[in-house]
Amino acid sequence: MHDWNMRWGGAGMWFGPLWMIVWLVVIVAGVAALVRWLGGAGGDVRTTTRSAGDILDERYARGEIDCEEYMKRKQDIAGS
Structure with missing residues (x-):
């Protein structure tokens, strides 16, 4: 060694x-x-949260929901 x-x-x-x-x-x-x-x-x-309307708009734009579903949910969101 x-x-x-x-x-x-x-x-x-x-x-x-x-x-x-x-x-x-x-x-x-x-x-x-x-x-x-x-x-x-x-x-x-992302540090900001998306609103329910933003999420709904994105789902409609991606084709996950149809126009009828979109309008119904849009009214539900506006009423709450």
Whole structure:
């Protein structure tokens, strides 16, 4: 063994894997921060809530409901 390894009482064997783990954590944290900063993870979170009318308009525009259903629900929303 190396002389410096003996001075540390054999603890020098742990420094290599320890530093490897530390650098791995630093790299993963850096990549996660970069992705979050660029808007990949959670960057499109809406802070405002949509109204019932907005949701109804979107459903009608997507063709999920027909005109009759749309008008009935629109009246229900206006009456409440």
